Amino acid sequence: MKWRGQRESSNVEIGSSSGGRGGGLKMGLGGIVLVVILGLIMGKNPMEMLGLVAQMESSAPRAANTPADPNAPVTEEQQFSKVVLASTEDVWGRIFSASNQKYPPPTMVLFSGAVQSACGGATSAVGPFYCPGDQKVYLDTQFFDEMTAKLGGGGDFAQAYVIAHEVGHHIQTLTGVSEQVNKVRARGGTVEGDGGLLVRQELQADCYAGLWAHYAQQEKRWMEPGDLEEAINTAQAIGDDTLQRQSRGTVVPDSFSHGSAEQRMRWFRRGFDSGDLGQCDTFKAASL
Ligand SMILES: [Zn+2]
Structure with a gap:
């Protein structure tokens, strides 16, 4: 991909984490039950022990998004991400202005290890994500390396595709599509x-x-x-069926959330071939 020398977006934050990978102590229901049982065995008041654990949790180091060191050298990966984000601003800025609207671009947070967002804390294990609460795209710079190593995807265009996909979720937040899906979910709909x-x-x-x-x-x-081909390979590599095949050995269609590799490829191509926003109404499509 020939991206060098192009405009870089200024809507980028470099988040560094002070808590490290998975910093903080997470306690689920299982943990609470365990503490209560331990308390009973040890003859201690379970509530007291829970309080102690809660205290530990709140004092555990948390990942904080600290401002980037202005003197830190800009890595090629950061530069690349800024250029790609700038190009999404150009594309969507134009599409919005075609209907006399101003495009409010998202902010991109580049982090490594762990990060705090309005949607909660996240570590590299989550992968890239978009948080509607703060309208930010979160990108773990290690994810790209892992993507190349583990999934067989990778390459610069594939990385750009991932960024453009997350920006797509930002668009869905602006258009209200995400809210509609959330409403159905909140009503208990499938x-x-x-x-x-x-x-x-x-x-x-x-x-x-x-x-x-x-x-x-x-x-x-x-x-x-x-x-x-690189982008399509990535779509294939991160299609839910591929991920599920790798992790479970079989494909379970009921738990699909991203679509199959074939579906992802088809819809990517639809946007790519047409360049037409009207071609992207997956909600009206009879077959995906
Ligand atoms: Zn997505």
Whole structure:
């Protein structure tokens, strides 16, 4: 991908974590039960012990987003992410202005290890995510390395595709699509499953990533031979069925949330081939 020398977005925060990987002590229901049982065995008041644990939890080091050291050298990965984010601002800025609207771009937080967001704390294990609460795209810089190593995806265009997909979720927050899906979920409606609303939401973000790629190719001529295949391989590598096959050995369609690799590829291509926002209405599509 020929991205060097292009505009870099200023909507980027470099988050460094002081808590380290998975800092803090998380206690689920199982943990509470265990503490109560331990308390009973040891003849101590379980409530007292719980209080002690709660105290430990709150004093445990937490990941904090500290401002970046202005003198720290800018890594190539950061520079690349800023250029890609800037290009999504160009694409969406134009699409919004076509309907006389101003595009409020998201902020991108580049972190390594752990990070705090309005959606809670996250570690690298979560992968890239978008938080509607603070309208920020969170990218773990280690994720890209792991993506290349573990998933067989990787390469710069694949990384750009992941960024464009997360920005797609930002668009869905602006358009109200995410809220509608959340409302259905809040009412107790089913959003999971093959062909469910969550899959449609994810496939739409893939189609939006395709719109970005269309622009990157048509106007910027960023793509080099092999880039499209790279993006498609990534879509394939991070399709839910591939991930599930790797982790469980079998595919369980009911728990799909991102769509199959084939579906992800198809919707990405739809955005890429058409460059038309109207082609990305996965919610109206009879078949995905
Ligand atoms: Zn997504």
